[in-house]
Amino acid sequence: MTASPDRRRASAHSLCTGGTLLALACARNVYTAIDRRSPEAGALATWLGQSATAFGLPDSALPSDGDEPGRSRRRGVNLQDWRKIRLALNLAVADLPSTVDSPAERWIAAIGKALRLDPLAKRILALAIHYKVDQRVERLFDGISACRGGHSMLHRDAGLFGLLLDEPTAEVAAQFSAHAKLLASGLLHLDEHGQLSVLDRLQSLIRQDVLPAADFYDQVLGSIEADPLPWDSFAHLGREAEIAVSLLQATLAGGETGVSILLYGPPGTGKTSFAATLAARVGARLRPICEADERGGEPSRSERLAGLRLAQRLATPADTVLLFDEAEDIFVNAKPGIGTHTTSSRVFIHRLLERLTVPVIWTANDIEVLGPAVLRRMTMCLELKVPNLATRTLLWRRMGEAEGIALKEADAARLARLVPAAPAVAAASLRATRLVGGDAETARLIVEGIARAVQGGGMPAPEKEPNEIYDPTLVNADQDLAALTADLLRPNAPRAISFLLSGPPGAGKSAWVRHLAGRMGMPVLNKRASDLLDPFVGRTEQNIAGAFAEAREAQAFLVFDEADSLLLERADAVRSWEISQVNEMLTWMEGHTLPFACTTNLAERLDRASLRRFLVKLRFDWLTTAQARLAFRRFFGLAAPCGLEDLRTLTPADFALVRRRAAVRGGGAEPDVLLRLLAAECEGRVGRRGRVGFVASELR
Numbered sequence: 001m002t003a004s005p006d007r008r009r010a011s012a013h014s015l016c017t018g019g020t021l022l023a024l025a026c027a028r029n030v031y032t033a034i035d036r037r038s039p040e041a042g043a044l045a046t047w048l049g050q051s052a053t054a055f056g057l058p059d060s061a062l063p064s065d066g067d068e069p070g071r072s073r074r075r076g077v078n079l080q081d082w083r084k085i086r087l088a089l090n091l092a093v094a095d096l097p098s099t100v101d102s103p104a105e106r107w108i109a110a111i112g113k114a115l116r117l118d119p120l121a122k123r124i125l126a127l128a129i130h131y132k133v134d135q136r137v138e139r140l141f142d143g144i145s146a147c148r149g150g151h152s153m154l155h156r157d158a159g160l161f162g163l164l165l166d167e168p169t170a171e172v173a174a175q176f177s178a179h180a181k182l183l184a185s186g187l188l189h190l191d192e193h194g195q196l197s198v199l200d201r202l203q204s205l206i207r208q209d210v211l212p213a214a215d216f217y218d219q220v221l222g223s224i225e226a227d228p229l230p231w232d233s234f235a236h237l238g239r240e241a242e243i244a245v246s247l248l249q250a251t252l253a254g255g256e257t258g259v260s261i262l263l264y265g266p267p268g269t270g271k272t273s274f275a276a277t278l279a280a281r282v283g284a285r286l287r288p289i290c291e292a293d294e295r296g297g298e299p300s301r302s303e304r305l306a307g308l309r310l311a312q313r314l315a316t317p318a319d320t321v322l323l324f325d326e327a328e329d330i331f332v333n334a335k336p337g338i339g340t341h342t343t344s345s346r347v348f349i350h351r352l353l354e355r356l357t358v359p360v361i362w363t364a365n366d367i368e369v370l371g372p373a374v375l376r377r378m379t380m381c382l383e384l385k386v387p388n389l390a391t392r393t394l395l396w397r398r399m400g401e402a403e404g405i406a407l408k409e410a411d412a413a414r415l416a417r418l419v420p421a422a423p424a425v426a427a428a429s430l431r432a433t434r435l436v437g438g439d440a441e442t443a444r445l446i447v448e449g450i451a452r453a454v455q456g457g458g459m460p461a462p463e464k465e466p467n468e469i470y471d472p473t474l475v476n477a478d479q480d481l482a483a484l485t486a487d488l489l490r491p492n493a494p495r496a497i498s499f500l501l502s503g504p505p506g507a508g509k510s511a512w513v514r515h516l517a518g519r520m521g522m523p524v525l526n527k528r529a530s531d532l533l534d535p536f537v538g539r540t541e542q543n544i545a546g547a548f549a550e551a552r553e554a555q556a557f558l559v560f561d562e563a564d565s566l567l568l569e570r571a572d573a574v575r576s577w578e579i580s581q582v583n584e585m586l587t588w589m590e591g592h593t594l595p596f597a598c599t600t601n602l603a604e605r606l607d608r609a610s611l612r613r614f615l616v617k618l619r620f621d622w623l624t625t626a627q628a629r630l631a632f633r634r635f636f637g638l639a640a641p642c643g644l645e646d647l648r649t650l651t652p653a654d655f656a657l658v659r660r661r662a663a664v665r666g667g668g669a670e671p672d673v674l675l676r677l678l679a680a681e682c683e684g685r686v687g688r689r690g691r692v693g694f695v696a697s698e699l700r
Contacts, residue, residue, distance in 0.1 A: 018105045019134030022126060023051070024093050026140055026164040031086060033163055037076035041085075043143035045077050048088055051136050055092040062088060103209045104129055107202065110212040111187065115313050121175050121182055123165050128154060128188055128196060132203050140164075154196045186309030189302055199306055201290070217287060217314050221307050224288045224323060226272045228280035229427055230402070233395055234270070236387035238553050241278075247380055248282045251359045252318060259359040260377070262327070264367045265384035268425070271363040272325055274384060278361065279321045286361075287315055289324045304329050308352070308360075315358045327362040328369045353377045385550060390523035392416035392426070399426050400443075403434040411440035418447050425450060470515035474631050474652045475508040478619040485516055488595075497595045498613060500563075502603035503620030504685070506653025509599045510561070512620075517557035520595070525556035529565035541584040548588040551596065563598030567610045582607050589613045623650045631655045632674075636662075641671040647678055649685035654678060 027044060034040045045063045052062055063081035077085070099105070108129065112122040130137040131154050142153075145160055158173035165172070175182055182188045189197045201220050205212075213219060234241055244261055251259045261278075263271040279286035290299050290307025299307070308330075311322050324330075330349065350373060362378070364370060375381060387395065396412035407415070415426075429450065433443045472482060487493065501509040517524045525547070532543040544566070551558035560566060566585050589596070590613060598614070600606065611617070623631060628650050629640040635655040658677045662669040669677075 017134065018100045018102045018108075018126070019130040019137050020054070021093075021096065021098075021100060022130050023134065023136040023140055024055070024089060024096075026127070026137070028089050028093075029164060029166040030140075030144060031089060033166070035076065036079065036082040039075065039147035040144055041076040041082065043147050044140075045081060045085060047140050047143050048085060050139060052088075054136060055088075057088055057092060061091055103211055104133060104206050106211050107206055110216060111202075114216075115181055115185055115187075117181055120165075120167060120171060121180070123167070124161060124172065124175055125182060125187060127161065127164065128198050129203070129206065132198050133206050156190055156194050156196050181313075184309060185313045186306030189306050191302075197302075199310065200303060201307075217311070221311055221314070222288050222291050224276060224286050226276040226286075228277040229273055230398065231277060231281055232398065233427075234274055234277060236391040236554060237274075237382065237384070238555075240382050240553075241274075244278055244380060244382060245281050248278065248284065248321060248359060252282065252284060252321075255317060256359075258354045258356050258377075259379045260353055260356060260362060261359070262362045262364065262367070262370075262375070262378045262381045263384055264364045264381065267365055269384040269386055271384050272323070273427075275321075275323050275361045275363065279323075282321075284319055284321045286321050286323050287311065289322055289360075291325060299329075301330055305352075312357050317358045320358055322358050322360045324360055324362045327364045328366055331369050331371070331374065349374060350377060387554075389413070389416055389526075390556075391554070396426050396430075399430050403430040405430055405433055405439065405443070407440055407443075411443075415440070415443060415447055418444065470508065470511040471634075471652065474623065474627055474634075475512060476621045476623055476627060477508075477512075478621070481512060481618075484616070485519060488516065489519060495595060496593045498589060498592075498615045499595070499597035500603070500606075500611070500614040500617045501597055501599045501620060502618070503601070504622065504649070504651060505601055506651035507620035507622070508652055509618075509620050510559070511652075513557070513559055513597045513599070517595075520557065522557040522595070523554060524559055525551045525554060526559045526561065529560075529562040533565065540581045544581065544584045544588060548592055548596075551594060552592070555594065558592070558594065558596035560596070560598045562600065564600040564602045564605045567598070567606045569605060569607045582610070586610060586613060622648060623652070635659050636669075636671075636674055638671050638674075641675050643675055644678070647682050649682045650678060654681040657681065 027047070030040060030044055034044075048057075049062055051057075052059075061084065063077060063084045076082075104126075108122060108126050111117070111125070117125065127137070127141075131141055132138075141160070141164065142150075144163065145155065145157065148157065148160060150157055150160065156176050158176060159169045161167070162169040162172045174180060176190075178184065183190060187199055187202070189199075191197070199220070205219060210219065247259070247261065250256065263274060265271060276286050289311050290304045304324075308322075308324060315322060353374070354377065367375065367381075386392075393409070393413045393416040396415050397407050397409070400407040400412065415429075425447070429443055429446045432446050433439070436442060438446075475481065488497065499513065501513060503509060514524055527547045532540055532547060534540045534543060547558065547560075550556070567582055586607075586609065589610075603619075625645045628644055628647065631650070631652060632638065632640040632644060632655070636659065655678070658674060658681065661677060662674065
């Protein structure tokens with residue numbers, strides 16, 4: 001049974017939407033503006049036939065061939081049908097409300113108010129939005145566009161928009177300029193083919209019938225998930241962090257434009273956490289820029305750029321800082337194929353950076369993608385590195401206190417050593433420990449799990465634990481270390497001091513330099529040759545420079561272990577990089593303004609020119625007979641047995657190792673057993689008492 005025309009109309013009117021009103025208004029504008037013999041007239045008749053049911057139109061009100069499949073749009077309609085079209089359009093809008101309160105209309109009104117769009121811009125935005133969410137508007141637009149040689153897409157055709165909206169073409173064209181609000185704000189995006197798109201996230205919200213909040217920034221562009229950490233969690237960044245604070249404070253207070261702060265460094269160094277902490281420090285709200293698309297997935301470059309432009313319009317410059325995480329996204333366009341890419345338009349990005357109205361914090365893992373021209377336009381660039389061991393240990397203890405977990409110094413140091421990572425990892429691990437009511441051992445297991453996951457199932461090599469305890473009575477050095485230490489601690493003693501510590505492994509080189517650093521009130525930054533040597537040309541030199549720079553920033557005592565691998569005799573070099581890495585070391589050694597030390601077991605392999613760079617040269621040798629007897633008593637609590645004096649190549653480390661081996665066997669060991677274990681450590685060693693051009697301390 002077919003419904004009566006009145007019932008069909010009532011049903012259609014009850015389903016009236018903003019798209020319905022807009023489609024009918026546009027259709028009436030087209031009817032008024034065109035000739036019935038034009039192709040557009042045929043397209044209008046076809047559209048009306050397709051929409052008859054939705055508009056509640058009876059068959060008698062339709063053109064005779066308006067709903068024929070495949071109707072030609074290259075011809076117009078006869079006079080009788082032309083009159084029917086007018087009557088049908090009037091019938092469709094009869095008794096319809098002049099406005100509809102729908103999600104689309106709410107969003108158009110909210111965005112128009114927030115961006116101060118003029119009436120024409122709002123009408124163009126409404127047409128673009130309804131094209132994306134309402135098939136009746138889409139079909140009308142595409143049908144008329146096809147008659148004008150266009151495609152079935154939302155194209156920037158000022159004449160077509162003007163026809164549908166009954167507005168002058170020139171005024172519509174002005175709204176499509178790059179500097180007009182619709183495109184400049186990122187609400188509409190224009191691709192290289194002239195196709196217009198509406199911000200995907202906005203379309204998604206309208207389709208889900210989500211209404212705009214009073215502050216709809218988070219709905220459209222997302223919210224930040226990183227929580228600020230205590231400011232002293234980033235004390236290792238030094239004065240540069242305080243400069244960043246002052247810069248943002250001045251920017252927010254003075255309304256400065258074009259301010260960008262770049263935070264760069266490898267993943268896991270806490271860039272996002274520092275951005276949140278920095279914004280909290282200046283009392284600003286940190287708001288992200290389009291970190292997910294409408295489906296919660298990874299946004300495209302165009303979506304992120306549109307988000308950046310819209311964020312600049314929606315955010316309030318006086319109390320907001322924007323965060324653009326993974327800035328590489330907008331500087332590289334991915335192309336089909338493995339490992340291929342092309343850089344984006346640089347000029348566009350440069351102008352965008354120069355015209356920012358709200359300060360932006362950018363984060364990047366690989367700044368090479370950004371390029372020098374972009375980096376020069378950054379107001380400030382701040383490198384985030386993994387804090388040194390001493391700083392991380394302090395952070396673990398402080399964050400443990402904040403979570404109600406008491407960590408002893410040794411426990412905190414063990415955790416810090418296990419995973420060299422940023423403060424955020426410590427905060428997350430300790431939070432999990434608190435939630436399960438755990439202790440230091442629980443934290444260790446959680447941290448190990450994170451470390452294993454980061455390494456793809458394996459455990460990273462932990463930082464070397466400084467288990468050497470400096471005992472001056474068990475150190476056989478060629479200078480009076482107590483007197484030297486006193487000289488170095490004088491109030492006006494120089495700080496730019498270079499040390500070369502040579503001698504057999506375990507003789508106490510590292511223990512003494514750590515003892516000295518502690519007396520000087522400086523943290524130790526330890527670098528092994530394996531940390532710095534890199535198979536790629538130029539990377540070793542970069543790592544060497546980075547080590548000296550890191551020590552300078554942290555005001556740390558820099559120690560190079562296995563320095564003979566970095567300062568090999570250049571006369572014996574067979575590859576150019578072997579020479580360049582030595583040159584790099586010598587250059588930085590010459591200009592470093594803080595104390596640093598190089599330790600080596602093979603001083604004879606050092607480049608001869610490097611020896612002149614060391615202000616203090618110390619030789620640590622095997623224990624004397626008297627020291628060996630003292631060590632036996634201190635480590636084992638026993639009198640030295642006969643035969644110990646025959647072992648001429650013992651070090652304090654040998655006694656420590658034998659004590660651990662004896663503990664494995666359970667209980668104490670007889671002196672003769674301990675003697676045999678010490679003798680085994682000495683096998684193959686050749687005792688030496690020589691000097692390698694060493695001189696008395698120039699400081700005395």
